[in-house]
Amino acid sequence: MTVLAVGRPTRPEIEIPNQAAPEGRGHGLAQDEPLIFELDGWDKTGVDLPEAELDASDLGDLVRTSMIGLPGLSEPETLRHYVRLSQKNHAIDLAMYPLGSCTMKHNPRLNEKMARLPGFADIHPLQPQSTVQGALALMDELAHWLKTLTGMPAVALSPKAGAHGELCGLLAIRAALEARGDARRTVLAPVSAHGTNPATAAMAGYQVVEIAQTDDGRVDIADLASKLGPNVAAVMVTNPNTCGLFERDVMEISRLTHAAGAFFYCDGANFNAIVGRVRPGDLGVDAMHINLHKTFSTPHGGGGPGAGPVVLSAALAPFAPAPWVVSEEEGWRLIERNEGEAAQAFGRLCAFHGQMGMYVRALTYMMSHGSDGLRQVAEDAVLAANYVKARLSGALTAAFPDGPCMHEALFDDTWLEDTGISTLDVAKALIDEGFHPMTMYFPLVVHGAMLIEPTETEPKSEIDRFCDAVLRLAAAAKAGDVARFKGAPFTAPLRRLDETAAARKPRLKWTA
Amino acid sequence: MTVLAVGRPTRPEIEIPNQAAPEGRGHGLAQDEPLIFELDGWDKTGVDLPEAELDASDLGDLVRTSMIGLPGLSEPETLRHYVRLSQKNHAIDLAMYPLGSCTMKHNPRLNEKMARLPGFADIHPLQPQSTVQGALALMDELAHWLKTLTGMPAVALSPKAGAHGELCGLLAIRAALEARGDARRTVLAPVSAHGTNPATAAMAGYQVVEIAQTDDGRVDIADLASKLGPNVAAVMVTNPNTCGLFERDVMEISRLTHAAGAFFYCDGANFNAIVGRVRPGDLGVDAMHINLHKTFSTPHGGGGPGAGPVVLSAALAPFAPAPWVVSEEEGWRLIERNEGEAAQAFGRLCAFHGQMGMYVRALTYMMSHGSDGLRQVAEDAVLAANYVKARLSGALTAAFPDGPCMHEALFDDTWLEDTGISTLDVAKALIDEGFHPMTMYFPLVVHGAMLIEPTETEPKSEIDRFCDAVLRLAAAAKAGDVARFKGAPFTAPLRRLDETAAARKPRLKWTA
Amino acid sequence: MRYLPLTPSDRAEMLAVIGAPSIDALFVDVPPAARLAGPVDLPPHQGELEVERAMGRLAARNRPAGAGPFFCGAGAYRHHVPASVDHLIQRSEFLTSYTPYQPEIAQGTLQALFEFQTQVASLTGLPVANASLYDGSTACAEAVMMAARATRRSKAVLSGGLHPHYAEACWTLAHTAGVATQRLAAAVDAEAAVIEAIDADTACVVVQTPNVFGTVTDVSAIAEAAHAAGALLVVVTTEAISYGLLKSPGEMGADIAVAEGQSIGNPLTFGGPYVGLFACREALTRQIPGRLCGETVDAEGKRGFVLTLSTREQHIRREKATSNICTNSGLCALAFTIHMTLLGEAGLRRLAMVNHARARLLQGALAAVPGVEVLTPRFFNELAVRLPKPAAAVVNALAADGIIAGVPVSRLDPGGGMDDVLLVCATETTAHVDIADFAEALTRELAQ
Amino acid sequence: MRYLPLTPSDRAEMLAVIGAPSIDALFVDVPPAARLAGPVDLPPHQGELEVERAMGRLAARNRPAGAGPFFCGAGAYRHHVPASVDHLIQRSEFLTSYTPYQPEIAQGTLQALFEFQTQVASLTGLPVANASLYDGSTACAEAVMMAARATRRSKAVLSGGLHPHYAEACWTLAHTAGVATQRLAAAVDAEAAVIEAIDADTACVVVQTPNVFGTVTDVSAIAEAAHAAGALLVVVTTEAISYGLLKSPGEMGADIAVAEGQSIGNPLTFGGPYVGLFACREALTRQIPGRLCGETVDAEGKRGFVLTLSTREQHIRREKATSNICTNSGLCALAFTIHMTLLGEAGLRRLAMVNHARARLLQGALAAVPGVEVLTPRFFNELAVRLPKPAAAVVNALAADGIIAGVPVSRLDPGGGMDDVLLVCATETTAHVDIADFAEALTRELAQ
Numbered sequence A, B: 001m002t003v004l005a006v007g008r009p010t011r012p013e014i015e016i017p018n019q020a021a022p023e024g025r026g027h028g029l030a031q032d033e034p035l036i037f038e039l040d041g042w043d044k045t046g047v048d049l050p051e052a053e054l055d056a057s058d059l060g061d062l063v064r065t066s067m068i069g070l071p072g073l074s075e076p077e078t079l080r081h082y083v084r085l086s087q088k089n090h091a092i093d094l095a096m097y098p099l100g101s102c103t104m105k106h107n108p109r110l111n112e113k114m115a116r117l118p119g120f121a122d123i124h125p126l127q128p129q130s131t132v133q134g135a136l137a138l139m140d141e142l143a144h145w146l147k148t149l150t151g152m153p154a155v156a157l158s159p160k161a162g163a164h165g166e167l168c169g170l171l172a173i174r175a176a177l178e179a180r181g182d183a184r185r186t187v188l189a190p191v192s193a194h195g196t197n198p199a200t201a202a203m204a205g206y207q208v209v210e211i212a213q214t215d216d217g218r219v220d221i222a223d224l225a226s227k228l229g230p231n232v233a234a235v236m237v238t239n240p241n242t243c244g245l246f247e248r249d250v251m252e253i254s255r256l257t258h259a260a261g262a263f264f265y266c267d268g269a270n271f272n273a274i275v276g277r278v279r280p281g282d283l284g285v286d287a288m289h290i291n292l293h294k295t296f297s298t299p300h301g302g303g304g305p306g307a308g309p310v311v312l313s314a315a316l317a318p319f320a321p322a323p324w325v326v327s328e329e330e331g332w333r334l335i336e337r338n339e340g341e342a343a344q345a346f347g348r349l350c351a352f353h354g355q356m357g358m359y360v361r362a363l364t365y366m367m368s369h370g371s372d373g374l375r376q377v378a379e380d381a382v383l384a385a386n387y388v389k390a391r392l393s394g395a396l397t398a399a400f401p402d403g404p405c406m407h408e409a410l411f412d413d414t415w416l417e418d419t420g421i422s423t424l425d426v427a428k429a430l431i432d433e434g435f436h437p438m439t440m441y442f443p444l445v446v447h448g449a450m451l452i453e454p455t456e457t458e459p460k461s462e463i464d465r466f467c468d469a470v471l472r473l474a475a476a477a478k479a480g481d482v483a484r485f486k487g488a489p490f491t492a493p494l495r496r497l498d499e500t501a502a503a504r505k506p507r508l509k510w511t512a
Numbered sequence C, D: 001m002r003y004l005p006l007t008p009s010d011r012a013e014m015l016a017v018i019g020a021p022s023i024d025a026l027f028v029d030v031p032p033a034a035r036l037a038g039p040v041d042l043p044p045h046q047g048e049l050e051v052e053r054a055m056g057r058l059a060a061r062n063r064p065a066g067a068g069p070f071f072c073g074a075g076a077y078r079h080h081v082p083a084s085v086d087h088l089i090q091r092s093e094f095l096t097s098y099t100p101y102q103p104e105i106a107q108g109t110l111q112a113l114f115e116f117q118t119q120v121a122s123l124t125g126l127p128v129a130n131a132s133l134y135d136g137s138t139a140c141a142e143a144v145m146m147a148a149r150a151t152r153r154s155k156a157v158l159s160g161g162l163h164p165h166y167a168e169a170c171w172t173l174a175h176t177a178g179v180a181t182q183r184l185a186a187a188v189d190a191e192a193a194v195i196e197a198i199d200a201d202t203a204c205v206v207v208q209t210p211n212v213f214g215t216v217t218d219v220s221a222i223a224e225a226a227h228a229a230g231a232l233l234v235v236v237t238t239e240a241i242s243y244g245l246l247k248s249p250g251e252m253g254a255d256i257a258v259a260e261g262q263s264i265g266n267p268l269t270f271g272g273p274y275v276g277l278f279a280c281r282e283a284l285t286r287q288i289p290g291r292l293c294g295e296t297v298d299a300e301g302k303r304g305f306v307l308t309l310s311t312r313e314q315h316i317r318r319e320k321a322t323s324n325i326c327t328n329s330g331l332c333a334l335a336f337t338i339h340m341t342l343l344g345e346a347g348l349r350r351l352a353m354v355n356h357a358r359a360r361l362l363q364g365a366l367a368a369v370p371g372v373e374v375l376t377p378r379f380f381n382e383l384a385v386r387l388p389k390p391a392a393a394v395v396n397a398l399a400a401d402g403i404i405a406g407v408p409v410s411r412l413d414p415g416g417g418m419d420d421v422l423l424v425c426a427t428e429t430t431a432h433v434d435i436a437d438f439a440e441a442l443t444r445e446l447a448q
Ligand SMILES: Cc1ncc(COP(=O)(O)O)c(C=O)c1O
Pocket: A101, A102, A161, A162, A163, A164, A194, A196, A197, A238, A242, A267, A269, A270, A291, A306, A307, A308, D325, D326, D327
C-alpha cells in the first residue's frame, strides 16, 4: 500500500478487473466526457471575428509559423462540454461540504451580481483615479469594516490569498525589525499549523521552529516561553487553531511574544468562528490575514481566486505594501508607490491593487449581514460544530473531548482501530452517502484526523442528515462491513483514483 | 396495459417489488430531494425586508387572517433545493435533444445577457413612449427581419406562443371574411396537423374538417379540392409538414384555397427548415406564425415562455391586433388601441405588447447569424435530418423512405413488429443511452411514430453517437433483448413513471 | 458561424452518406420558383461584440424604471427580485429543456411545477391550480371560456373595475365562440354595480380586486349573488403581492381565480413574458385549460411527478380540448416559485405590508399637492388620483424631468371620460425620496 | 438574516443536544476581557435591495472602459469575453466547489485544469504548465525563485523592459530570500542591454516580450547567452493574446515562461482577480510552484485526473515546499480555458491579428498628431508615444473629455525620466471611431 508520510493511502486497495467500457458514452443524465483535444475541434472556432484591417508584415519573423496546437469548438459544443464536466463536481450548492479549515459556506448570488456591474468589472487598474472614485471608496469602506471587526488600525488589502497574506504579514514584521536594526532569523509555529505557515516563513527568509502542543490541543506556553528569544522574529499561531479550539492563553502568548521583542502573527483562516464576537486586536495580535474566501464568502471556484487582506498593528502599519487608499477632501486617493507616506513600505506583492472582484463580493456580504448578522455568523458556526461534535462523539473519537470546540470538530481514527478501515476509507464512503468528506489527515497533530466544519449556513436538517450518515458508517465499520469502505466510492462519477500512478509517471498534459 | 388512443402505454409494464428506500437521501452526487413543503420551512424566510412604515388598519377586514400555507427557506436552502432539482433534468446543454417538431437547438448565452440589460428588462409597458424609444425601435427591427425572411408585408408581434399565433391568424382571417360579409364556418386541416391547429380552429369558432394525406405524406390535393367550398374560411397546412416533408404542391394548395375564397394559414413551427432559403410569402401563404422559441432559439425553459409572431398578407394586415409599432419622423410610435389605423383590428390578444424578452433574444440571434448564417441554419438542419434518416433507415423503418426529408426524419414502428417492444420502450431505452428520446406517437398519421429532429446545432460527432445508440437498440430489439426495453430507463433519476395512476386519482398539489 | 458546429468536411461526409450530390438536392421538393438563389436582403452575420454593441445602443434609449422615481402599475409591477432567482432560472437544466414530456429525465421541472401549483392554490385559497398560462389577461379570457363550458351559458359580466386590456382580451376570445361579454361602466368603485347585471344567462361574473383603479373589494356578496343565479365568480388579481395582505379569492367565494404572477420573480420587461396564474374549485378540474402536473410513482414505487389529465389538452383531444395552449410560461412559473420559496409566508406578508405602507405614504404626499384629489377609497399598493389637468400631459411633462409619474387612465380606456385620472403605484422599490421628489415636481407642474 | 438557516428553535434544540446552557457557554475559552458584549460599531444587516442600491451608487462613480474611447494596457487588457464564458463559470458546480481534494467528486474541475495546463503548454511552447498562480507578476516572482533553486545561484537579471510592477514584485520576494535582482535601465528597446549583464552568478534572466513599452523582441540570442552562462531564461508576457501572433517563448529558447492570463476569459476588474500562467522545461517539473493536475486511472481502470506531485507543496512539504501558494486562481483559469476553447487556434490567431491591426491603425493616427512621436519600433497591440507635454496631465485632460487615453509611464516608474511617455493600447474592442476621436482630442489638447 502506498501511503503519504501522514499515513494517507494514495492508491485504491482493491483491484477491480478492468471491465470493458460500456458502448456509447452516456447513461441517463450522465456523460463520460472526453478532453477538448479529443473532440475533433482542430479546425473549428466558437467566435466570429471581423477581418483584420492590416496584416503583420511589419513583424517579419517575429511571427509564429508553427502550429500552436489548440482545438476550438463551436459555442454549443463548448457549452455542452463544460456543463457536462460541471456535473461531475460536488459543490456547496449541492450538499453539505464540511471541509474543515476551508469554511465552505453559502455564496450569495447577489455578490456575484454586484461584482459584474460594469462599474466594477470593466475598470482598468491604471485609468485615472478621478474616473474610479467609486472603486477607491469601496476599498476604503472594505478596509473600514475589516479594521472595525478586528479592532486593528490598518489593513493591507492587496494579498491575493491567505498564504499571500501570511507573506505580507511576515514581510511587514521583517521590515519593522530591520527598521530597528534587529535581524532576527526564526519564526515559531505550532506543529498543528497549516502548511502555508512554515512555507511562508521559509519564503520570508526565516527558519521555522515548532512549538509543542498541550494535551488539550493548545500552544504549550512553557515550550513557547523556552523557545522565545532575541532571534525570534515572530510567533505564528492560528486562532481559533486548526484543531478547532480557541487558544485560551492567547493573551499570554502575545504578552510573552512582545516581551521577547517579537511580533505576534495570527493566522486568521478561522476568523469565521469569532467574527463580531472577538476582535483580534484585543488579543494583542500584530498581523492577521483574513481569507475573504472563507469568512466573507467569496466563492472558492474550485481553487481560487481568493483574497487575503492583512490587518496590522500600529507598529507594523508603516511597513504595509502599497497600494492603499486614503480619503481626502477632494476624494479618494490611491497610494501606489513606495514613497511619501509609503516610504517605509516593504515592497510590492503583485502588479496592481489586489482582488477588486473579491472586495466587491466581500463588502456586499458584510453589508448584507451587518454587525448583528456577522456576530450571528460566528455564533451559528460554533453552535453547528459543537452540535456535530455532540452528535458524533458517542461513535467517533473526538480528539479533544473536553470543553467546547469553535467552528469545527476534530476527530481522530482511534474509533477505527482494528477495523482495517482508514480515515481515507471513511471519507470515500461518505461520498456514497451524498456528502463531500470532511478534511482528512489535517491537522497533523492527531492520527488520521477528520476535521468537520459545518459552517453557519447549513440548516439543522442537513447537519442531521450528515451526522446520520456518519453514524451509519460508524455502525457499519464496527459491524465489519469493510467492503463498503474499501470499495468506496461506488456511486461517484469515478471509482477511487490511483494517486500513486499519477505521481510516479506524471502525465500533466494531453498528448496526441 | 393502459394505453392512450394513439397507442401510447401510460404505465410501466413491469412490476418491481417495492424496495426499501435506501437510508439517507444522497448517493454520490445525486440527492433525492423532498418538496419545499417537506423541508421544515414554516417559519423561515430567505429575504430581509425593512419594517413597514404604516400598518393596514385602513383595510379593516379586507385583510387575510387565515394562514396562507407557504413554506419559506433561507437563501442557501432555496438555492440547494433548486440546484438539486435541476440536476434531474435533461437539457440541450447536456446532450442531443432530438424532439421532433420542437427544434431543440442551442440557446446562445449572449441572448440571455442582452435580455437582462436594464434598458430592456426594467421597463414598464405603460411608461411614456418617449422613454422607451429603443424598445420600440427593437420591435420595429424585429418586424423587419421577420417580414424580410418570410416575404410578407406585415407582422403581428404580440402572440405569446405558437398556438396563440394560430389564434391570431385565424381571428384575422375571420375578421377579414366578416369585413366582406362572408361568414364561413369551416377550417380544413390535415390529420397530421399538430393538436394546436384543430384546437385553435375550434377556439376561433370553426368546425374542423380533415384533409386526407397521400401515401407520400403530403396533402391530398384532390381531397382538398373536393372539400373546398364557400363555407371554408381557411386551409391550415404545416409546411414543412409534421412528417418532416415539404409540401411539394404548396403552390397548388394556395391557388385552390384562394380560388375558393378561403385563406391559407401556414403553421410555421417548422420554419427552421427553410429560413433564408424559401419565403412563405412566395408560396401564397396568407398568415403564418413563427415560434421564436423554435427557429429563433429563445430557450424553451421547460415549457415556455415562447413567442409566436404572425406574418400576414396584405389582405389580412388591416385586421392585425394592436399593439404594433410605426416609425415616424419624430421617432417610433406604438399603436395600442383599435382606432385610427387600427380601426379594423380584430381585438386584443393579451394585456400588453407581447413577449419583449423574447424579442430581444430572437433579434440578437438573428443579427448574430445574419442573412448568410440563417440560410446556413436551414441547410445544416436539413442536412442533419437527412443524415440521421440515411444512417437509421437500414435498421428502422422510415415512414416516407423516398426522397429527402426536411429538418426531421420520421420513422414508424414497423421495424418493431413481433418484438413485443413499443415506440415508448425504445424512447425509454434511449434515456439509458444518455439521450433525450425523439418525439413519439406524433404525428398521428403513422403508427408508433418516432420523429427525430437533430437541428443544425448538433455536431456530427453527437449525431453519430445518437445514431450509434439507436442502431445498438435496434440490434438489441431484433436480438430479443426485451428486458432492456421494458425495464428502461434503468439509469435515470427515476424508473418508468405510472401515468395511469396519476390520472386516475389526480394529486395536483401537496397536502400535509 | 459560432453556433453552427458542422464543418465543410462534415457536410461533405454527411452528403456522401445520404447519397445526395449537394445541399440543393435536399431541397428538391421546393417549387423552383420559390427557391431563393442567395441570402435575403438583411445584414450578414456579426460577432458577439458587434451585436452586443448594437443591442446596447437600443437599450440605452430606454429609461429603466430603476433609474429614478417611478410610479407605474396598472397590471405590471416593479419589485425587487432576489439575485438567486435569476441565477437559478438560468441553469442550463432549467433554461434549455422542453416541456417535460419524458418525466424520468424531467423531474426537476416537474417537481418545481408541482410546488408552483401548490403555492398558487394556497395563495388563491382554492384547491386546484394549473402549471401556468401565458399571462393574467389570457388566463382571464380562459376563465371566461371555462365558465361558459362548465355552465353551458353564454354571457360573461365584466366589472367596470376590470383592467381594460383584460376586458378586451376576454371579448376577443369570447365573442368568436359566441359568448357575449357585458362590460360595465368603468368606475373607481365599479364592483357595486356588478350584482344587478347578473341574470339567468350569466355564465360568470368577472371582478378584479384590487381593481384597475386600485380599489380593494370584498367580493363575498357578489359570489353569493352569482351562485344564487347559477353563475360562477371569477376573481382577477393583477398584483400577486396583494395575496400577502388581502383575503384570498377562495375565502370570498370565488370559483375561479386568475392572476398576473409577474410581480413575484419576474422583471417588467416591457410587458412580457409574464405568467398567468389559474386556480379553481375541484369540481372544475377536468375543465382546466393548460398543463397540470400530478404526483405518481415510478416502477420501483418511488414518488415522482408527471404531466397529467392530458386528455383535456390539444395534443390528445384536438378540437375538443379545453384550450389550444401548448407552450406556456414554464420558466416564469419557476421564477415565481423560487421567489415565493425565498419569501415564504412571513416574507410575503411583510413584503405586502411594506408595499401597502409605501402606497399610503404616496397617497399622503399626493393628497397634499394642491389640486390633486385621491379617488381610491381602499387600496393595496396603487390608487387613482384626479388631476386638474389631463393626466397624459402631466406624465409627459414629468418624464422630461426624470420622473415616471404613473399611468394615465386615458392610455388604457380612451372613451372613458377619465382623462384627468392618473394611476399611481408604490412598491418596496419606491424610496421615500422618490415620493417626495414626485410630489414636489407635481406641485410645480400643476402650478404652471 | 436571509443567509442563516437556523431558527431560534433549532438553536435551542442544538444547545440542548450539546448540553450547553447558552451560546455564550461555547465561547468560554475566550478571555473575558476580549468578549464583546454586543455588535461592533458597524451598520446592521440590510436587505438585498438596499445593498444593491448602495453598491450601485459606488459603481456609478466609476467610468467603465466600455463607456467610450479607451486605450489603457500596461499589464491589463480590455477584451471581449463571450457571454458563455461568464455563464459557465457561474455554474454552482464550478463556482462553489473547493480545491479538488477529493478527485472522485471533482472531475469537472480537474479535467478543466488538465485542459488548461495543456493549453498553456501549447501557447508557451513549453512541455509542462501548472494549474495557475495568482497573476502574472507573482508568477514572475515565483519563476525567479525557482530559477534560483534550480541553479543554486542568487542573482536575477531583470530586463529594463519588464513591467515595473513585476520587477518590484520580484525584488520583494527575492531579496528576502537572499536573491539579488539586478534591474536594468528602462528603455523602449531595453532587451538589447540584457546579455552583457549575465554573469556566473546569474540564476536567470527575465525578459518581457512584448515588453512594457510594447516592443516585441526575438529573445533567442538572450537564451543562448543565458544558457552559455548556465543561467535560465524566463520570458514574461503580460498580454496572452500575443501568443496568437508571435513566436512562443519555448520556440525562442525560454526555460520558463510566465504570463498574465487575464486577457483570455477574464474582465479587467480594476486589477484582480487575474490568473498567472506558468510553464517550463520538463527537467524543472519537480521544482514547479503551485498545483499540478495529472492523469491517472480509477479502480476500474477508467481515466481520471488528480492533483499530483503534491510533495512539492506546502501541505506536504511545509517549509521545504517550492512555494507557499495554496488557493490559486482556479476559476479564472477555468474562464481562460473556456474562452480559449471557444477561440481555438483559428480564433486566437485571428483575434491576435485584429489586435495588431487596430494597434497599427492607432499608431498611424497618433503619428499624424502634431508633436507626437511613436517610440516603439515593433509592437503587438500596444506602444509607447512621446508627447510634447507630461503624459499624466494629458491623460487627465482627456479623461475630462470622456477619453481614457492610456497609461502615463510616470504612473509605473516614477524615477525613470519618462514623464512625457504615454503607453497606448488597442484591442478588438477599440472601434475605428474611438481612434479617430482620440487623435482629434489629442490634437486639440496638444495645440493648447
Ligand atoms: C489555517 C489555514 N491557514 C492558511 C490557509 C491558506 O489560505 P489560502 O488558501 O487562502 O492561501 C488555509 C487554507 O486552507 C488554512 O486553512
